[in-house]
Amino acid sequence: MIVKNVKDVIGTEHEVKTETWLSRRVLLQKDGMGFSFHETVIFPGTETHIHYQNHLEAVWCIEGDGEVETIADGKKYALGPGVVYALDQHDEHWLRGGKEPLRVICVFNPPLTGFEVHDEDGVYPAAVTDAA
Structure with a gap:
């Protein structure tokens, strides 16, 4: 069994911050679960271009507000607590x-x-060497 606390990620190399978001990566590739699990905060008033060409992602909004807009069709979806x-x-x-x-x-x-x-196209690389 794996038991972790997100508080233990704070201040480590697995708390990744950019100008628009802060991500606490709790379960990772090295944990062998076949998926990774993160807590992320999107900063107010920011905009991030994302295009995960190498990954699938599911997102559960638990606090705050925001919006996601699909580029292909321009559809906008309001984000808030309970939205997945x-x-x-x-x-x-x-x-x-x-x-x-x-x-x-x-x-x-x-x-x-x-x-x-x-990266500059909003993509995460297909594979990154785990330095930990």
Whole structure:
């Protein structure tokens, strides 16, 4: 059994921060679960271009507000507590923070190593060497 506390990730190399979000990567590739599990905060008033070409992601919004817009069709979806969205088609999208920090729980398949950040096209690499 694996038991972890997100508080133990704070201040480590698996708490990854950019200008638009902060991600605490709790379960990772090295845990052998076949997925990774993260707590992420999207900062208010920000916009992040994302296109996970190498991963599928499910996102459960648990606090705050925001919006996701799919680029292919321009559809916009309001985000708030209880909303779940899944990028089942590697959907290229904009993720926008609202007035309050948007706290979400994310699951990635295949799992992340914990060090990934988006490249200039909004993509996480297919495989990253786990330095831990």
